[in-house]
Amino acid sequence: MTSQNVVDLHAKARQDYEAFKARGLKLDLTRGKPAPAQLDLSNELLTLPGEGLYKSADGTDLRNYGGLTGIPEMAEIFAEGLQVPAAQLLPLGNASLAVMHDTLVYALFNGVAGGEGRWIDQDITFLCPVPGYDRHFALTERYGIKMVTVPMTDEGPDMDVVEELVAGDASIKGIWCVPKYSNPTGASYGDETVRRLAAMPTAAADFRIFWDNAYAVHHLTDEHDEILDVLAAAAEAGNPDRVFVFGSTSKVTFAGSGVAFFGSSAANVKWFTGFLGKGTIGPDKINQLRHVQFLKDSKGLAEHMRKHAEIVKPKFDAVERILSERLGGTGLATWTQPKGGYFVSLDVPEGTAQRVVELAKEAGVALTPAGATHPYGDDPADRTIRIAPTFPVLSELEVAIEGLATCVLVAGYEKQL
Numbered sequence: 001m002t003s004q005n006v007v008d009l010h011a012k013a014r015q016d017y018e019a020f021k022a023r024g025l026k027l028d029l030t031r032g033k034p035a036p037a038q039l040d041l042s043n044e045l046l047t048l049p050g051e052g053l054y055k056s057a058d059g060t061d062l063r064n065y066g067g068l069t070g071i072p073e074m075a076e077i078f079a080e081g082l083q084v085p086a087a088q089l090l091p092l093g094n095a096s097l098a099v100m101h102d103t104l105v106y107a108l109f110n111g112v113a114g115g116e117g118r119w120i121d122q123d124i125t126f127l128c129p130v131p132g133y134d135r136h137f138a139l140t141e142r143y144g145i146k147m148v149t150v151p152m153t154d155e156g157p158d159m160d161v162v163e164e165l166v167a168g169d170a171s172i173k174g175i176w177c178v179p180k181y182s183n184p185t186g187a188s189y190g191d192e193t194v195r196r197l198a199a200m201p202t203a204a205a206d207f208r209i210f211w212d213n214a215y216a217v218h219h220l221t222d223e224h225d226e227i228l229d230v231l232a233a234a235a236e237a238g239n240p241d242r243v244f245v246f247g248s249t250s251k252v253t254f255a256g257s258g259v260a261f262f263g264s265s266a267a268n269v270k271w272f273t274g275f276l277g278k279g280t281i282g283p284d285k286i287n288q289l290r291h292v293q294f295l296k297d298s299k300g301l302a303e304h305m306r307k308h309a310e311i312v313k314p315k316f317d318a319v320e321r322i323l324s325e326r327l328g329g330t331g332l333a334t335w336t337q338p339k340g341g342y343f344v345s346l347d348v349p350e351g352t353a354q355r356v357v358e359l360a361k362e363a364g365v366a367l368t369p370a371g372a373t374h375p376y377g378d379d380p381a382d383r384t385i386r387i388a389p390t391f392p393v394l395s396e397l398e399v400a401i402e403g404l405a406t407c408v409l410v411a412g413y414e415k416q417l
């Protein structure tokens with residue numbers, strides 16, 4: 001039996017929806033891209049390194065081949081943010097995703113340092129905290145690796161679940177982690193989570209944590225989430241080679257024309273470099289020089305990130321304000337309030353996420369497909385929607401979130417009818 005109240009609420013939401021749709025808008029909330037105003041912050045890069053400037057601090061001519069492990073000045077700038085000693089942090093090409101891909105392929109074809117043979121010869125499994133980053137899952141799926149989900153909490157993956165799984169199943173070789181301002185919930189891992197990940201007994205002796213610290217320096221306010229140093233924690237726990245750290249300047253300077261990083265223990269860096277050198281004689285060191293000139297040091301980096309926050313924070317505020325106004329108290333949605341990163345995760349009533357995305361599409365608002373936050377694109381509860389607020393200008397974002405809220409109401413009340 002449906003109460004008259006729900007019938008009325010649904011009718012009103014439907015009316016709002018039709019009015020929104022009639023505006024014939026075309027808005028895009030799909031991918032976490034920096035807005036043009038953010039890219040403008042780094043325009044100085046377009047004229048760097050500048051006439052006659054092509055040498056690194058130690059006098060190396062960066063125009064030439066060589067320098068496989070990147071220029072040390074670039075590592076210095078990010079060592080603090082990524083929590084990797086500069087000597088073990090390699091500035092590489094333009095995409096951390098490519099570095100993750102290659103690291104996985106090296107492990108598949110060769111096994112990891114001190115490992116137990118090639119991963120490709122074994123049935124292997126990765127743990128995937130959900131909701132998580134779709135490209136991690138797509139990469140893992142592409143290489144035939146089985147994925148097992150673990151629920152995310154506000155403090156990172158549910159460690160009781162993780163510990164039990166890795167202790168009992170030797171096929172589990174890895175876990176994907178976005179430890180700070182995670183994609184898409186914005187949660188940062190608690191110290192206890194990091195300690196347990198670093199120290200937990202694993203049935204596979206060659207277990208690795210893929211620590212994708214993509215949002216290490218991407219704070220929205222002056223109140224920064226800080227996470228425990230996972231490399232140090234792993235070393236202390238007697239697992240010095242457990243962690244591969246990844247990061248990039250994709251959302252610091254130019255997405256697609258930045259610098260990516262690989263960081264790990266000395267043994268793992270040696271392992272990684274051995275394969276890296278078979279595929280390239282060296283990275284784009286001129287781009288690295290440009291970045292060094294532009295960002296200067298970790299202080300320069302922090303100042304630059306504050307400018308990003310000035311642009312991005314009002315957008316996150318708008319998402320919070322509109323979702324609260326339109327959906328607060330309805331019992332139809334919960335959402336995250338990140339202090340950094342690029343996403344907000346919106347949970348709608350079970351079984352309605354796809355419907356919300358479909359309604360939004362029909363009304364001209366493109367959202368990341370429902371399910372994208374889960375391996376195989378399958379969110380069994382059909383509940384989670386990722387919101388990427390950074391790219392549209394504020395006025396367009398506000399309209400898009402209004403439209404999204406209306407779609408949540410339509411789908412939510414529709415389910416109750």
Ligand code: PMP
Pocket residue numbers: 032094095096097098133178183212214247248249250255256260
């Ligand atoms: N990791 C995470 C968690 C991301 O959200 C993104 C971008 N959406 C990336 C990696 C991609 O980084 P890159 O541009 O360095 O490949």
